Amino acid sequence: xxxxPGAPIGRRSFLRNTGIAAFAILGTGALAACTSAVxxxxxxxxxxAPVRGGTLKYGVLLDLVPANIxxxxxTTPYVVGLVFESLVRYPHDKLEPQPLLAEKWTLxxxxxxxTLELREDVKFHSGRAFTSKDVEFSLRTYADAKWSAQLKSTxxxxxxxxxxxxxxxxxxxxxxxxxxxxxxxTVPILDRESIDQLGTGEKLVGTGPFRFVQRIPxxxxxxERNPHYWVPERPYLDRVELTVIPDNQAQxxxxxxxxxxxxxxxxxRDVENLGKTDGFxxxxxxxxxxxxYVGVNVQDPALSDVRLRQAIAYAIDRERIVSEVFRGAGYxxxxxxxxxxPAFDAARNSRYARDVNKAKQLLAQLPKPPKIPLTYSSxxxxxxxxxxxxxxxxxxxxxxxELVPTDNATFIRQLIGAQFPGLWLTDHxxxxxxxxxxxxSAYPFNARKNASRYESPAYVAAADxxxxxxxxxxxxATQAYQALSDQLLEGxxxxxxxxxxxxGAQTKKLHGFNWTKRRESVLTEAFLA
Amino acid sequence: xxAYLLRRVPSAVAVLFGASVLIFLLLRAxxxxxxxxxxxxxxxxxxxxxxxxxxGLDRSVPAQYLSWLHxxxxxxxxxxxxxxxxxxxxxxxxxxxxxxxxxxSLLLAVAVSLAVSVSAVLWEWRWLNAIVAAxxxxxxxxxxxVTGVLLVLFFAIAVPILPAGGIPPDGFAAHxxxxxxxxxxxxxxxxxxxxxxxxxxLTEALxxxxxxxxxxxxxxxxxxxxxxxxxxxxxxxxPTMLTVLGIQSGSxxxxxxxxxxxxxxPGIGQLIEQGINRRDYPVVQALLLxxxxxxxxxxxxxxxxxxxxxxxxxIGGTA
Numbered sequence: 001x002x003x004x005p006g007a008p009i010g011r012r013s014f015l016r017n018t019g020i021a022a023f024a025i026l027g028t029g030a031l032a033a034c035t036s037a038v039x040x041x042x043x044x045x046x047x048x049a050p051v052r053g054g055t056l057k058y059g060v061l062l063d064l065v066p067a068n069i070x071x072x073x074x075t076t077p078y079v080v081g082l083v084f085e086s087l088v089r090y091p092h093d094k095l096e097p098q099p100l101l102a103e104k105w106t107l108x109x110x111x112x113x114x115t116l117e118l119r120e121d122v123k124f125h126s127g128r129a130f131t132s133k134d135v136e137f138s139l140r141t142y143a144d145a146k147w148s149a150q151l152k153s154t155x156x157x158x159x160x161x162x163x164x165x166x167x168x169x170x171x172x173x174x175x176x177x178x179x180x181x182x183x184x185x186t187v188p189i190l191d192r193e194s195i196d197q198l199g200t201g202e203k204l205v206g207t208g209p210f211r212f213v214q215r216i217p218x219x220x221x222x223x224e225r226n227p228h229y230w231v232p233e234r235p236y237l238d239r240v241e242l243t244v245i246p247d248n249q250a251q252x253x254x255x256x257x258x259x260x261x262x263x264x265x266x267x268x269r270d271v272e273n274l275g276k277t278d279g280f281x282x283x284x285x286x287x288x289x290x291x292x293y294v295g296v297n298v299q300d301p302a303l304s305d306v307r308l309r310q311a312i313a314y315a316i317d318r319e320r321i322v323s324e325v326f327r328g329a330g331y332x333x334x335x336x337x338x339x340x341x342p343a344f345d346a347a348r349n350s351r352y353a354r355d356v357n358k359a360k361q362l363l364a365q366l367p368k369p370p371k372i373p374l375t376y377s378s379x380x381x382x383x384x385x386x387x388x389x390x391x392x393x394x395x396x397x398x399x400x401x402e403l404v405p406t407d408n409a410t411f412i413r414q415l416i417g418a419q420f421p422g423l424w425l426t427d428h429x430x431x432x433x434x435x436x437x438x439x440x441s442a443y444p445f446n447a448r449k450n451a452s453r454y455e456s457p458a459y460v461a462a463a464d465x466x467x468x469x470x471x472x473x474x475x476x477a478t479q480a481y482q483a484l485s486d487q488l489l490e491g492x493x494x495x496x497x498x499x500x501x502x503x504g505a506q507t508k509k510l511h512g513f514n515w516t517k518r519r520e521s522v523l524t525e526a527f528l529a
Numbered sequence: 530x531x532a533y534l535l536r537r538v539p540s541a542v543a544v545l546f547g548a549s550v551l552i553f554l555l556l557r558a559x560x561x562x563x564x565x566x567x568x569x570x571x572x573x574x575x576x577x578x579x580x581x582x583x584x585g586l587d588r589s590v591p592a593q594y595l596s597w598l599h600x601x602x603x604x605x606x607x608x609x610x611x612x613x614x615x616x617x618x619x620x621x622x623x624x625x626x627x628x629x630x631x632x633x634s635l636l637l638a639v640a641v642s643l644a645v646s647v648s649a650v651l652w653e654w655r656w657l658n659a660i661v662a663a664x665x666x667x668x669x670x671x672x673x674x675v676t677g678v679l680l681v682l683f684f685a686i687a688v689p690i691l692p693a694g695g696i697p698p699d700g701f702a703a704h705x706x707x708x709x710x711x712x713x714x715x716x717x718x719x720x721x722x723x724x725x726x727x728x729x730x731l732t733e734a735l736x737x738x739x740x741x742x743x744x745x746x747x748x749x750x751x752x753x754x755x756x757x758x759x760x761x762x763x764x765x766x767x768p769t770m771l772t773v774l775g776i777q778s779g780s781x782x783x784x785x786x787x788x789x790x791x792x793x794x795p796g797i798g799q800l801i802e803q804g805i806n807r808r809d810y811p812v813v814q815a816l817l818l819x820x821x822x823x824x825x826x827x828x829x830x831x832x833x834x835x836x837x838x839x840x841x842x843x844i845g846g847t848a
Contacts, residue, residue, distance in 0.1 A: 065807075219696070254694055416565050
């Protein structure tokens with residue numbers, strides 16, 4: 001049929017043409033979908049019995065920073081957990097070291113040395129046998145300032161290495177180290193032959209269950225099963241693919257659509273909803289807690305008076321922050337220790353329970369404080385929400401606070417340089433280990449030099465006293481930790497808000513996912529079914 | 530022409546040199562640095578000093594600049610401080626991903642706008658025009674990150690037929706059918722506002738053409754409306770559409786940055802964002818200088834072509 005110029009085409013003809021066009025488009029789509037990308041990602045059915053093989057798709061918010069491999073920041077823990085192993089490993093709920101690359105150990109009665117007997121059947125991914133020389137190399141590398149490892153002060157206190165026997169090492173300390181097992185649990189055993197390529201991300205050689213295959217910066221890190229792993233028949237998985245998805249929502253979408261089996265960066269609210277959704281499992285990282293706190297520059301003229309810091313501590317509604325911001329995945333504290341810590345003490349945790357009247361009474365004794373800046377990193381949404389609640393709480397008692405959102409690089413620089421003008425809000429870690437680790441390793445708590453510019457001989461003595469004990473647990477240790485907690489409560493240079501659990505979310509197809517106290521992924525027993 | 534080139538090239542080089550100095554100084558004026566970013570929140574000032582030394586940031590600023598310039602002139606863009614890997618590889622990979630995304634979006638936008646505009650002019654129904662106008666308004670008004678989330682919610686979660694994001698795991702060339710599926714959602718998201726703008730422009734251009742005397746002549750000769758539109762009016766309207774397409778291509782690259790985040794597409798936008806956030810000086814320096822170089826090259830090429838076509842310019846007269 002030919003149409004005349006300007007003459008309208010019939011409705012039926014239009015619908016027919018449209019139908020043909022739509023059919024053509026859908027047909028092309030169907031043809032293009034001869035192999036479905038979604039089906040390719042989803043795989044087979046569900047079964048709880050261990051199954052060999054398969055590729056685990058693991059979503060991470062941040063790319064690996066190769067130079068940060070010895071710090072427990074960003075994506076480092078996931079990679080370290082797959083490729084490397086330490087000498088001992090703590091269970092989630094206790095500070096009782098379990099054998100890993102070290103089979104047995106003997107701590108000297110005076111606490112100044114330890115003898116470790118090493119496994120003899122362990123090889124690096126390169127095929128080289130693991131010996132005591134590797135332990136010495138790893139500990140010395142960990143102590144090097146350029147790697148910025150958190151337990152550097154403890155590693156530096158190791159003064160002697162006896163490696164005469166390739167399967168035994170004797171470490172001598174400058175003084176008793178109550179947190180020596182924290183160090184042995186933390187330091188990954190490194191390959192000295194490829195250490196230069198480790199810092200650039202070209203080679204990651206360890207003794208762990210998975211071998212590093214390839215890294216595409218900003219995109220993907222690929223690992224494959226270590227066929228010579230010392231645990232027989234493990235790991236179950238053939239391959240692990242870490243995909244960098246830097247947006248929370250995009251990561252949630254990828255998990256929901258079956259593109260990922262596990263996602264590390266889903267917000268607390270979404271995790272809460274996902275937990276109620278069929279086909280997904282969420283869990284708190286028990287034993288790998290973080291603590292959110294308000295830091296104080298005690299040399300600020302107004303904040304130098306401890307009564308103002310106490311008023312702030314009484315004013316903060318910790319329960320509200322835990323329930324609203326962290327959706328109940330945590331609990332309020334006044335001192336940093338989580339419930340599994342030998343230093344945890346319920347009575348000390350109620351010292352600054354919310355009391356608006358007490359806060360107002362303390363403020364009445366002081367001249368009206370000026371507007372105080374509260375700095376936080378704008379990169380993490382929970383910091384902003386927590387800071388807003390703190391601002392509202394302080395306004396209620398008469399302290400005016402100005403929120404200062406800051407980009408992360410600037411925030412870290414101000415933290416390390418002790419440059420915050422008033423208050424700041426962020427997280428810290430390491431309180432789940434032997435308590436002295438926090439006060440000698442985490443810079444904000446460091447008794448000799450910290451971000452608050454807080455100086456106190458009594459605090460230094462308490463921190464050193466706890467660190468130089470022969471053991472990290474026991475009655476003597478508990479007493480030392482109580483003294484340390486009292487110093488923290490009295491000095492109040494860091495006002496703790498609450499313990500929070502990082503959250504994991506996964507499809508129910510994934511089984512056997514585990515982690516260390518530093519949130520390192522342990523996939524030795526993991527399988528997809 | 531050689532004399533003209535000798536006059537123009539030094540100024541282009543001077544612009545590049547000036548830009549390199551400015552970029553270098555500007556980055557160092559931004560608070561925060563790679564050493565403290567690398568060191569992390571628990572680091573001591575001693576660790577920072579060790580990292581600064583390792584990265585060469587403890588050298589004087591002119592020394593650091595000269596070392597960077599030497600690298601640029603010898604074709605060595607250097608290694609990224611924080612992201613890791615060679616900067617040349619990072620840029621090449623990011624740029625490829627962005628160009629694939631932007632290219633497929635452009636193709637989609639052109640195809641959709643051609644189909645819709647021609648249909649709207651071929652069948653002059655009021656309801657069809659109303660739908661096209663409404664769809665165009667929505668496509669322009671709704672931001673890409675909203676469209677992106679809606680598309681993902683529908684096509685990847687509610688009716689899971691397409692991937693929620695990412696790039697094809699085995700590369701673009703390995704399985705074209707898989708690549709198309711990975712490209713569909715981000716391309717549609719990016720193409721929507723561009724196709725709406727192109728559709729509006731092309732529809733109006735076609736209608737203007739249809740009011741011209743040659744169309745009346747064609748009609749009087751009994752040529753069908755379809756032939757007049759597709760063979761005559763469309764051919765005449767296309768050159769002006771190309772100008773709009775050029776402008777829209779620029780916004781397409783800008784929009785790609787947002788779409789890359791929504792669809793976890795590791796393109797140049799993600800690379801810039803990471804570089805700036807982490808103060809990865811060498812990566813950001815290289816990317817900024819690369820952008821300046823592209824502009825300088827386009828400007829220089831335009832001037833040279835102009836001069837070639839118009840002798841008054843190359844002999845220094847007034848055009």
